[in-house]
Every structure is written in structure tokens, then in C-alpha cells.
Amino acid sequence: xxxxxxxxxxxxxxxxxxxxxxxxxxxxxxxxxAVLMAEPGAKEADLQIIRQEFGLDKPWPVQxxxxxxxxxxxxxxxxxxxxxxxxxxxxxxxxxxxxxAAVAMAISLILGIPVGxxxxxxxxxxxxxxxxLFAILGLSLPSFWVGLILILVFSVSLGWLPSSGSGxxxxxxxxxxxxxxxxxxxxxxxxxxxxxxxxxxxYVKLARIKGLPEKLVIGKHAFKNAIxxxxxxAGINLVLMVNVAVVVESxxxxxxxxxxxxxxxxxxxxxxxxxxxxxxxxxxxxxxLIVDILYAYIDPRIRYG
Amino acid sequence: MAEPLLExxxxxxxxxxxxxxxxxxxxxxxxxxxxxxxxLGIVGESGSGKTVTSLSILRLLPTAARIVGGEIRFxxxxxxxxxxxxxxxxxxxxxxxxxxxxxMSLNPLFTIGEQIAEPLREHRSMRGQGLVERNKDLLRNVxxxxxxxRLKEYPHQMSGGMRQRIVGAIxxxxxxxxxxADEPTTSLxxxxxxxxxxxxxxxxxxxxxxxxxxxxxxxxxxxxxxxVGVMYAGKLVERAPVRAIFNQPAHPxxxxxxxxxxxxxxxxxxxxxxxxxxxxxxxxxxxxxxxxRCPKAEARCHVEIPPEYHIDENHYVRCWLWxxx
Amino acid sequence: MDxxxxxxxxxxxxxxxxxxxxxQIRAKLGAAPLIPLLILIALVLTAVFADIxxxxxxxxxxxxxxxxxxxxxxxxxxxxxxxxxxxxxxVLSRLIYGSRISLFVAVTAVLIAGSIGTALGILSxxxxxxxxxxxxxxxxxxxxxxxxxxxxxxxxxxxxxxWNVAIILGVVYWTRYARVIRGEVLSLKERDFVRLATVAGCxxxxxxxxxxxxxxxxxxxxxxxxxxxxxxxxxxxxSFLGVGVAPPKPAxxxxxxxxxxxxxxxxxxxxxxxxxxxxxIVLSANLIGDWFRVxxxxxxxxx
Numbered sequence: 001x002x003x004x005x006x007x008x009x010x011x012x013x014x015x016x017x018x019x020x021x022x023x024x025x026x027x028x029x030x031x032x033x034a035v036l037m038a039e040p041g042a043k044e045a046d047l048q049i050i051r052q053e054f055g056l057d058k059p060w061p062v063q064x065x066x067x068x069x070x071x072x073x074x075x076x077x078x079x080x081x082x083x084x085x086x087x088x089x090x091x092x093x094x095x096x097x098x099x100x101a102a103v104a105m106a107i108s109l110i111l112g113i114p115v116g117x118x119x120x121x122x123x124x125x126x127x128x129x130x131x132x133l134f135a136i137l138g139l140s141l142p143s144f145w146v147g148l149i150l151i152l153v154f155s156v157s158l159g160w161l162p163s164s165g166s167g168x169x170x171x172x173x174x175x176x177x178x179x180x181x182x183x184x185x186x187x188x189x190x191x192x193x194x195x196x197x198x199x200x201x202x203y204v205k206l207a208r209i210k211g212l213p214e215k216l217v218i219g220k221h222a223f224k225n226a227i228x229x230x231x232x233x234a235g236i237n238l239v240l241m242v243n244v245a246v247v248v249e250s251x252x253x254x255x256x257x258x259x260x261x262x263x264x265x266x267x268x269x270x271x272x273x274x275x276x277x278x279x280x281x282x283x284x285x286x287x288x289l290i291v292d293i294l295y296a297y298i299d300p301r302i303r304y305g
Numbered sequence: 306m307a308e309p310l311l312e313x314x315x316x317x318x319x320x321x322x323x324x325x326x327x328x329x330x331x332x333x334x335x336x337x338x339x340x341x342x343x344x345l346g347i348v349g350e351s352g353s354g355k356t357v358t359s360l361s362i363l364r365l366l367p368t369a370a371r372i373v374g375g376e377i378r379f380x381x382x383x384x385x386x387x388x389x390x391x392x393x394x395x396x397x398x399x400x401x402x403x404x405x406x407x408x409m410s411l412n413p414l415f416t417i418g419e420q421i422a423e424p425l426r427e428h429r430s431m432r433g434q435g436l437v438e439r440n441k442d443l444l445r446n447v448x449x450x451x452x453x454x455r456l457k458e459y460p461h462q463m464s465g466g467m468r469q470r471i472v473g474a475i476x477x478x479x480x481x482x483x484x485x486a487d488e489p490t491t492s493l494x495x496x497x498x499x500x501x502x503x504x505x506x507x508x509x510x511x512x513x514x515x516x517x518x519x520x521x522x523x524x525x526x527x528x529x530x531x532x533v534g535v536m537y538a539g540k541l542v543e544r545a546p547v548r549a550i551f552n553q554p555a556h557p558x559x560x561x562x563x564x565x566x567x568x569x570x571x572x573x574x575x576x577x578x579x580x581x582x583x584x585x586x587x588x589x590x591x592x593x594x595x596x597x598r599c600p601k602a603e604a605r606c607h608v609e610i611p612p613e614y615h616i617d618e619n620h621y622v623r624c625w626l627w628x629x630x
Numbered sequence: 631m632d633x634x635x636x637x638x639x640x641x642x643x644x645x646x647x648x649x650x651x652x653x654q655i656r657a658k659l660g661a662a663p664l665i666p667l668l669i670l671i672a673l674v675l676t677a678v679f680a681d682i683x684x685x686x687x688x689x690x691x692x693x694x695x696x697x698x699x700x701x702x703x704x705x706x707x708x709x710x711x712x713x714x715x716x717x718x719x720x721v722l723s724r725l726i727y728g729s730r731i732s733l734f735v736a737v738t739a740v741l742i743a744g745s746i747g748t749a750l751g752i753l754s755x756x757x758x759x760x761x762x763x764x765x766x767x768x769x770x771x772x773x774x775x776x777x778x779x780x781x782x783x784x785x786x787x788x789x790x791x792x793w794n795v796a797i798i799l800g801v802v803y804w805t806r807y808a809r810v811i812r813g814e815v816l817s818l819k820e821r822d823f824v825r826l827a828t829v830a831g832c833x834x835x836x837x838x839x840x841x842x843x844x845x846x847x848x849x850x851x852x853x854x855x856x857x858x859x860x861x862x863x864x865x866x867x868x869s870f871l872g873v874g875v876a877p878p879k880p881a882x883x884x885x886x887x888x889x890x891x892x893x894x895x896x897x898x899x900x901x902x903x904x905x906x907x908x909x910x911i912v913l914s915a916n917l918i919g920d921w922f923r924v925x926x927x928x929x930x931x932x933x
Contacts, residue, residue, distance in 0.1 A: 011770065018771040023783070030787040123368070136920070140913040142863045144870055145886065145905035152898050163894065202409035208365055209404075210424045210475065211397030214389075224414050243776035247867055251890070261779060265786045265873060277783045280776040288774065 004296055012289040019281040020071065023274060024064055036270035037080070076278065077271030081263070086275035090257060096166060097249070097256030101241040103172055104180035109234060112184040113227075116191025120199060120226075121218055131188060138185020144247040147178035151251070164253035175252040179245055183237055190233050194226040201225075232291065239287040243280045308381070309338040310515050311362070311483060316375035318354075318361045322587075329586045331357040331370065333539040336613070339532075341482065344509065344516040346530035346547070348523060348562070350583055353536040355519045359485045362517075363402055364392045380482070397424040401476040405488040407468035411460035417471060418456030424478045443474040446511075447504060466497040470504065477508055484509075485517045490525065502529060523566060527551065532619065535559050538584050538594035540610075545620040555622040557599045593625070601626060663921050666914030673911055677730040684723035686710075689878040691718035697892060700899050713899040715888060721899060724880035725907055731881045732911065735796045736861040740854050742800025743861075747807020748850055754808065755815025756838055765812075769805050777802050781864060785873035795874050799864050803857065810853055814846045855919035859912035866908055882908055 027033050034047045034056050042050075051057045055066050070076070076087040119131030154174060155163035162171050198204060199222055207217045242257070249258035257276055264272035314336050320329040332354045339345050347355045360366050362377055364384060377384040379400065384392070404410045411420060421440045425431045431439060437456070444452035447470040460468060469489065476484060486505065490498040506529065509516055518529055526533055527547065534544040535558060543556040554560045561579045581598035584590055590597060596606040605625050614627045676683060691714070698714040699706045700721075706713065712721040754765035784798045818824060827837055868874030869883030877884060882904040889900025 011767065014767060015771040015774040018768075019775060022775070026784065026787060030784075036787075136913060136916050139916055140859060140909055142866055142905070142908060144867065145901075145908065148886065148890065148893065148901045148905065151893060152901060156894060156896055156898070202404055202406055203412040205365065206404060206410045206472070206475075207412075207423075209363065209396055209402045210427065211393050211395065212423060212427055213393055216427075221412055221415075225412065240776075244778045246778060246782065247870060250871065261782065262871060265782065265871065273783060273786060277776065277779045280779045281774060284776055285774045 005293055008289055008292045012285050015285045016282065019278065019285070020068060021064070023278060024067055027274070028060065033270075036268075037077075071278070076275040079264075079269055079272045081267045081269045081272070086271045087279075089260065089272060090275055090279055093255060093257045093260045096254065097242050097245055097258060100172065100175055100179060100245060100249070100254060100256055101238055103176040104183065104241055104245075105234060105238055107176055107180040108183040108187050108237075109230075111180075112187030113191050113230065116188040116230075117195055117218070117223065117226075119188070119192045120195030123196070131192065135185045135189045135192075138182055138188070141181065142247075143178050143182055143244070144251050146181050147174065147248055147251040150174045150178060166254055171252075171254075175248050175254050178251070179241060179248045183241065186237065187230060187234060190230050191226065194229045195222060198222045198226045235291055236287065239284050242283065309378075310341040310343075310380060311339040311517075312376075312378040313337050313358075313362075314376040314378070316358065316361060316377060317373045318357050318366065318370055319373050320367075320370045322369055327587050330539050330589065331586060332361060333589075334375070335536070335539075335541045336375075337534050337541060337544055339483070339515050339517065341515050342509075342513050343532065344518060344530045346518045346520065346526040346533045347536060348520060348526055348533065349536035350521065352538075352583055352586070354539040355536050356487055358536070359402065359487055359517065359519055362485065363396060363400060364389075365396075394428070397481075398428040398479045399482050400485075401479075401481040401483070402485040402487065403469075403472055403476050403489045406492050407465055407472050408492070410472050411468060413460055416457055416459060417463075421456070421471070421475050421478060424475060428479050439478075443478055444471070446477075446508070447471070447474045449474075465493060466501065469493060469497075469501060473501075473504065473508070477512060477514070480512055481514065483515045483517070485519070487519045488521070489518075490522075491520075498525075505529070523562065535562070538589060539586060540594060540623060541613075542595065542624065543620075543622045545617070545622075549617065549620050553617075553620075555616055555620065555627060556595075556624050557601050557626070558595050561598075561600075593623075663914075663917045666917040669910055669914040670918065673729055673733060673914075676726055677733045680726050680730055684720075684726040686720035686723040688719060688724040688727040688880045691715070693718050697897055699897070712903055713897075715885070715900055716892060719880075721885075721903055724885060725882070725903060728880040728882045728885065728904070728907070731792055731875055731879060732862055732865065732908075735792055735799070735865045735875075736858050738793075738796035739799035739803070739861040739865070740857050742797060743802075743804040743857065744807050744850060744854050746800065747804035747809075748811050748846070750804070751808040751811025752815055752838055752842060752846070755812040756819065756834070756842060762812075765808070769808050773805050775802075778864075778867065781868060782871060782873055785868050790872075790874060790876035792875055792879075795865055795868055798868075799861055803860065803864070806857065807850070807853060810849060811846055814849050815842055818842055818845055852919060852923045855915055855922060858915040858919070862908060862912050862915070 027036065032047075034050045034054075035042075037054065038047055038050050055063055058066075074087055076085065076090070078084065079086050079089050082089055115131050115134060119128045122128055150161075151163045151174065154161040161174055162168075163174075165171055199218075204217060204222055207221045212221075244258075245254075245256060246258035246261050248254070249256045250262045253259065257280070260272060261276040263269065264276065316332055316335045317330070318332040320331055321327070322329065335354070335358060337345070347358065349355050357366070357370065360370075361372055362379075362384065364372075364387070366372070372385055375385070379395075384395075387395075411417075418437070418440055421443060422431075422436055425436055425439060440456055441452040444455055449455055449467060449470055455463075463471070473489075489505070490501055493501060502525065505516070508514065516529075518526070520526060530547050532544065532546050533550045534541050535550070535556065536542065537558050543550070543554070543559050545553075545555070550559060551563065554563055558579075565577055565579060567576055579598055584594055584597070590607075592608045593599070593602075593606045593611055596602040599606065603625060609625075611623050611625045611628075613621045613623045615621055616627055695707070695710060695714050695718045696716060698710050698718075700713045701708050701711045710720045710722070712725070714720055715724070750765050750769075754762045781798055781802045784802070785795065788794045788798070824837065824841060827841055832841070865874055865881070866883030866886070869881040870887045872887060875881035875884055877888070885904040886901060889897070889904070892900055
């Protein structure tokens with residue numbers, strides 16, 4: 001098993017390296033990084049100063065080494081707009097995004113799993129059709145549009161919920177629902193297919209042969225086995241949620257890292273943008289690695305393989 | 306003659322696929338009977354309808370299948386007309402089944418103890434220490450050592466042979482009257498097969514159980530069964546006491562099956578098998594389903610389905626060749 | 631399972647009768663989704679004939695008619711059936727021209743992503759060995775990048791334009807194709823006809839082209855249809871955030887962004903209509919993709 005874990009860590013490191021190289025190259029390929037780091041309207045002389053200060057006139061490999069060295073020390077550059085280190089800014093805003101993602105995830109599971117179970121148990125009936133429709137709608141509606149419509153209905157028409165900002169539970173409700181919407185559909189689909197697979201299994205057949213009431217067959221035997229892949233998916237999706245929250249956070253002015261990215265773009269604050277993407281990628285790699293390692297503990301084949 | 310425990314009268318179970326446009330006649334007019342304590346073997350090729358018959362008895366058919374005709378009389382009552390609730394009460398209690406693959410039959414997430422306890426809890430309302438003791442007894446009866454330890458273990462910690470015995474224990478826990486075993490030894494090692502069969506016979510004698518043994522292995526039939534039914538393409542083509550099947554097979558298909566068994570004294574150089582393929586059950590041939598492969602087929606066989614003829618004591622055959630007698 | 635009250639006859643009451651010819655045909659078609667198909671055809675036609683269909687110029691606004699609601703409300707006029715935006719541009723015309731942008735970007739992005747992904751998938755699956763390993767590592771690493779953020783980053787670094795957006799989306803989203811196609815190729819490789827071709831002396835290149843490609847075409851097409859929806863939403867997202875297509879072009883996502891300002895004031899039509907268009911197209915693409923997947927897989931059809 002140790003070999004397995006070491007291999008996973010190795011791959012994770014490769015991913016991180018690739019991530020940094022990609023971002024590094026992209027920035028230089030699409031334009032002049034000095035321009036990106038300078039204030040708008042800077043003159044050539046100012047750009048030269050910036051180039052010297054950040055070593056942008058050196059050959060790329062040298063720059064890259066410096067880039068990585070900085071990253072490892074936690075130096076992700078300084079925000080042009082806020083004038084504090086981009087890393088600190090990111091860390092400041094992260095909890096808000098995590099909170100949003102957590103609630104969105106909870107909503108997606110609370111809504112998605114039961115619908116998936118009912119869909120599978122009442123296969124091809126009208127209940128299943130509603131479930132399938134629900135799943136397709138989830139994939140077809142962009143999350144930010146769901147947010148806009150919610151604002152229209154609950155803030156503008158009914159005046160029940162605040163349309164932006166944060167602070168109370170009521171501020172959290174609409175953004176979490178919009179963010180969770182797509183994932184509700186994904187979790188519902190996963191639950192449905194996992195349940196269908198389990199319902200066709202031999203041990204469920206045996207449970208019926210034993211004469212157990214249907215509620216017990218579904219609720220105890222089928223459900224427990226079916227929930228495993230769903231939770232795995234949910235774990236991976238959590239990080240994904242944090243990253244795709246950009247639009248929802250923009251719509252609702254929720255002060256998380258998504259909004260930070262948006263601000264970075266709007267204010268042409270390049271270090272912030274770069275930091276958000278880099279750290280977002282790091283989080284994904286880290287979570288995938290953790291999930292892989294957890295699997296090693298759960299699946300005996302890997303453990304003793 | 307005692308009242309038969311189980312009686313199938315013209316059972317018809319069809320599968321409806323592709324939104325009802327394809328009808329597969331998996332079981333097409335099967336009649337048989339089983340006395341209490343008797344062991345009936347059902348043999349036939351894959352797809353002959355053996356498993357669907359057993360699933361029909363338990364009323365555990367997949368959603369695409371439906372019993373469209375006939376009766377299933379168990380202890381005098383027609384199972385076809387019972388509600389699901391009533392069937393649930395019968396299953397596990399009076400009627401039970403052993404599935405083919407022991408690896409898959411047990412839920413990997415629950416302990417053995419939990420899985421054995423379920424039928425007793427459900428049908429006999431047993432609880433607490435009494436339940437635990439009974440579970441240990443059951444394990445001892447199927448010769449599993451150190452039952453206290455085993456009860457707390459999980460299925461993947463056991464060998465295949467042990468798992469199959471546990472499945473056996475589960476099935477007899479409520480002392481049922483009928484046990485259907487669907488190819489119970491197919492996935493076991495040859496060395497364990499004999500042991501397991503002896504165990505089943507043992508249980509049967511102790512509990513007074515009637516058994517239906519579904520298999521494609523004629524050797525097992527010879528060893529375990531009192532009577533045999535031969536199925537082909539959804540129909541029961543012959544049924545007889547076990548000796549009669551082996552010594553006086555009446556149907557050409559039965560003869561062919563027996564002929565195909567290789568033996569040590571066989572002088573033939575090649576293994577003999579029946580020519581041709583089983584028919585497509587969605588489009589069965591007209592007349593007797595076996596006629597395309599039957600060496601003795603006559604003109605009539607191509608056109609009309611033969612009825613069942615009673616040719617000897619408890620010996621029935623569905624073949625035109627026996628019409629005159 | 632079933633708990634039915636039975637009639638005295640031995641046949642159960644709800645046994646289906648032998649299906650009619652019409653029902654057989656319908657079953658064969660597997661209930662092809664007509665409405666989504668019509669919607670998609672309508673989309674293509676609208677995009678092609680935008681010049682004829684649109685009543686006004688989508689980029690020129692009439693300031694005297696700012697923020698007019700749709701025609702059926704007070705202050706609405708028949709000139710601007712679906713209302714106007716903050717600088718007096720006709721919403722309907724913008725929606726019509728916007729279809730061009732959405733269609734163009736989505737199809738191009740899918741073509742790019744599909745080409746890259748399929749090529750890599752075939753290469754990786756077929757050649758195996760270290761090529762496979764390298765491509766797999768690359769795919770995994772690429773998947774580790776946060777797709778949306780990455781697309782945003784790329785879009786922020788480049789000039790906003792339809793081509794750029796399409797290229798970016800293609801470059802970010804190819805991994806799905808690579809994975810799926812590779813899987814298909816791997817299982818195809820084990821099939822007898824491929825082995826026979828090898829024995830017959832077929833060169834690798836020729837094999838990939840004549841034997842493997844046609845067989846993965848099905849999966850590739852299914853995937854492409856399903857990815858169309860993803861592409862459209864991705865483009866709308868980028869435009870909404872201001873890094874996709876640039877104003878004054880009438881990209882639907884951009885319309886949503888511009889409309890947001892008027893949301894609190896109650897100018898709902900600016901937010902609802904573009905979103906409905908997006909929804910209809912994506913929904914239709916998904917339904918058709920789903921249907922096509924079931925229809926082209928003979929195994930699934932039997933159910």
C-alpha cells in the first residue's frame with residue numbers, strides 16, 4: 001500500500017508542477033507580464049523598472065525557478081488593488097467560499113439523494129420521469145441564471161430575501177441554492193444509477209427471498225451500498241464547488257474567493273487572478289490525493305495489493 | 306397418495322421487452338407436482354426456463370416478466386393470486402431459495418450475524434439473546450466452527466464454501482417447507498461440492514424439507530433427487546422418478562442429454578453433443594420446440610405442440626412419439 | 631412487485647395485447663424527442679437567417695426607448711416586442727443575433743475539444759505503453775486544473791472575441807473526450823476483427839483510420855452532443871463575467887450581465903429571456919444527446 005500512496009503523491013506533485021508551468025507559460029505567451037503587473041496607463045520606463053524588479057527580462061527557465069521559489073515561500077505576489085499579499089487576501093476570503101460550498105453541498109445531497117432513490121425504486125414511472133427531468137434541468141440551467149431568477153422572485157417581487165452581501169442565514173440561502181443546483185442534479189443521477197445497480201444485485205434478491213418487507217430491503221440493504229459512490233462523488237465535488245462558485249458569488253456579491261477572482265479581472269489585478277487560479281488548482285490536487293489515500297484504507301484490494 | 310405440497314398447473318411466465326413489442330415465452334405451460342419431503346430435480350440447458358420457473362414460484366420476477374396464466378398451488382393455496390404482503394410473509398418462512406453465487410449473495414456491509422438474524426426477526430419475532438443463540442445453533446448445524454466468532458465477521462472474511470453454507474443456514478432458519486436450490490454448487494470447487502450436497506441432504510432429512518434442485522448437471526440429479534423434470538425452451542418435456550429417467554428415458558431430448566455424458570467406458574473418440582441451438586424464445590418454431598434438433602422428428606412434430614402423455618407411474622412425456630401407447 | 635386483483639380468467643387483466651404496427655415502429659424509434667429536435671433546427675435557422683428575421687439592428691440603440699418592457703405590458707410597444715435594454719436596443723433582435731454567437735462558439739469549441747481529445751484518445755488507447763502513460767498523466771494533470779477558473783484566466787489574458795472563447799473552451803475541455811475514447815479503443819483492441827487486421831499485415835496508421843475510427847464514431851457523436859450544452863453554458867459564463875465575447879456584440883451571457891443592473895429596478899425581461907434561450911438550447915441538446923446514446927447502443931435499447 002505504501003507504494004500506492006507514494007505513487008499517488010508523485011502524480012500529485014507532477015500535477016502541481018504542470019499547473020505552475022502552464023500558468024507560467026500562458027501568462028508569458030499571451031502578452032507582456034510586465035503590463036499585467038503594472039498600473040493601467042504605465043509608461044515604458046515604469047514597465048522597465050517592473051521588469052528589472054521581478055526579473056522579467058531574464059530567460060524563461062530562470063524566471064520559472066524564481067517563480068516556483070517564491071510560491072514555495074508563500075509569496076504569490078501583491079495585489080495591485082488592495083496592496084496586500086495576494087496569498088493573504090485569498091486566505092481571508094476562503095472561509096466564506098467554504099461556508100457557501102458546504103451549505104450548497106448539503107442542499108444538493110438533501111434534495112438529490114431522496115429524488116435519486118425514489119427514481120430508482122419507481123423506475124420508469126411518472127416519479128422517475130420527474131426525477132429525470134429534474135436531472136436534465138440541473139444540467140441545462142446555468143447556475144448564475146438560477147441566481148438571477150431567484151433574486152427576481154424572492155428579492156424583487158416578494159421582498160423576502162436580500163439580494164446581495166453576506167452576514168445572516170438569509171443571505172446564504174439563495175446563493176447556496178443556486179450553487180448547489182447543478183450538483184443536485186449530478187448527485188441525483190449518481191444516486192439513481194447506484195441504486196439501480198444495487199437493486200439488481202444478488203444480496204438484494206436474497207433480502208427479498210428472506211421475506212423482508214420492501215422498506216427494509218430498500219432502506220437497509222440497498223441504500224447503504226448505494227450511498228458509497230454518491231458520497232465519494234460529493235467529496236470530489238466539494239472542491240469543484242468552491243472553484244465554480246465564481247459566477248454565483250459575483251451575482252450575489254458574496255465575499256468569497258470566487259468574487260475575488262471576479263474583482264481581480266474587473267480591476268485588472270493580475271496577481272490576484274493568478275493566485276486564485278493557482279491555489280484553486282492546488283486545492284483540487286490536494287483533495288483528489290486525500291480521496292485516493294482514503295480509498296487505500298477502505299478497499300482491501302489496494303491495501304494488500 | 307398424500308396431498309402434494311407444491312403443484313404447478315400450466316404455468317405461463319412471459320417477458321415483455323422493448324415496450325411490449327417482444328414477448329419471450331420463458332415458461333410456457335409447465336405442470337408438475339412435489340410431495341412433502343420429496344426432492345425434485347429440474348434439468349435443462351441455459352435459457353430453458355428453469356430459473357424463471359423457480360422465480361415464478363416465489364413471485365420474485367424481474368419487472369419485465371409477468372405470470373400470464375396457470376396456477377401455483379402451495380399447500381392448497383394459489384400463489385399467483387396472493388398479494389405482495391402475503392408473499393412476503395411466506396418467503397423466508399415457508400418458501401425459500403438458495404442462489405447460485407455465494408460471493409454475491411451476502412451483503413458486504415453487514416455482519417454474518419446480522420444477515421442470519423433477519424428472517425428470524427421478521428418471521429418469528431425473535432430478539433436478544435435467544436436470537437443470538439439460535440443463530441449460533443444454525444451455524445453449528447451447517448458445520449461452521451466457532452460460530453460466536455463468525456457471527457461478528459463480514460462476508461469477505463470467509464471462504465466460498467463457508468459462504469454457501471451460511472446461505473444455506475439462512476434459508477432454513479425458519480424451518481421452511483420448500484427449498485429451491487438454483488445451481489447451488491456451480492460456483493463451488495469440485496472438492497467442496499460433494500460435502501455441500503451431503504449437507505443439504507442432511508438438512509432435508511432432519512427438517513423434513515421438500516426441495517427443488519435446479520441444475521444442468523445430471524450427475525447431481527442422480528445423487529440427490531427422487532424425481533426429475535426435464536425442461537426445454539420453456540416447456541417441461543418429461544418428468545419421471547429418477548430411476549425411470551435414467552433407465553427408460555422417453556423424450557428424445559432426455560435421451561440426447563444422457564447420451565452426451567462422457568463416461569470412462571466410452572469407446573467414442575469425440576465428445577458427442579446435440580446438434581443445433583436452442584430456439585429463440587421470442588420467435589419459437591411452430592409445433593414441438595425440439596423438432597429442429599430431434600433425430601426422431603415426424604411431420605406432425607413440425608406443426609403441432611404435443612400434449613402430455615401419462616406413460617407410466619408418475620412418468621409423463623410431451624412427445625408425439627408416445628401417442629399410440 | 632405486483633399486487634393485483636385478478637379477474638376469474640387465468641389471464642391477468644393488464645396483460646398487454648399484441649402491439650400494433652404503429653407501436654412497433656414507435657418502439658423502434660425509441661420515442662425520438664421531436665420538440666428538442668425542432669428547437670435545435672429553429673436555432674440553426676435563426677442563426678443563419680438572422681439578418682432577415684431580426685426587426686432591428688442589435689448593436690444600435692434608440693435612447694428614447696430605454697428600458698421598455700415587452701409589448702404586452704404597459705409602456706411596451708409593438709416595435710420592440712420583447713422590450714429594450716439600457717441603451718434602447720431591441721431585445722428580440724439581440725437574442726436572434728446572439729444565437730449566431732452561441733452556435734458558432736459552441737460548435738467550434740466542441741470541434742476543437744473533440745479533435746484534440748479523440749486524437750489523443752485513439753493514440754493513447756491504441757499505442758499503449760509509455761505513450762499511453764504520458765497521455766494519461768497529462769490528462770490527469772489537466773483535469774486537476776480548475777476548468778472554470780482556468781478558462782477565466784485564459785480569457786482574461788486574451789482579447790475578448792468569439793474565436794478566442796471557442797479556442798479556450800476547446801483547449802480546456804478536451805480531457806473528457808480523451809478519456810472516453812481511450813476506453814473505447816482499449817476495448818476495441820481486444821476484439822477479433824482488430825486482431826485479424828493485424829495478422830493480415832495492416833499498418834498501425836491504417837488500422838487506426840479504417841478500423842478504429844468508424845467504431846468510435848458513435849461514442850464521439852454522443853459525447854459531442856452532450857458537450858454542446860456544456861460549451862454553451864461555459865461561453866455564457868465567460869461572457870457574463872466580462873471576459874468572453876465583448877460588447878456591443880449580443881452574446882446571451884453578456885445580455886444577462888448587462889441586464890443585472892436593471893434587475894433590482896424590476897426590468898425582468900432583460901434577465902429572463904436570454905436565460906430562457908440558453909435553457910431551451912441546452913435542454914434540447916442534452917435530450918437529444920441522451921436519446922442518441924440510448925438509440926445507438928443496441929444493448930440499452932432492449933430495455
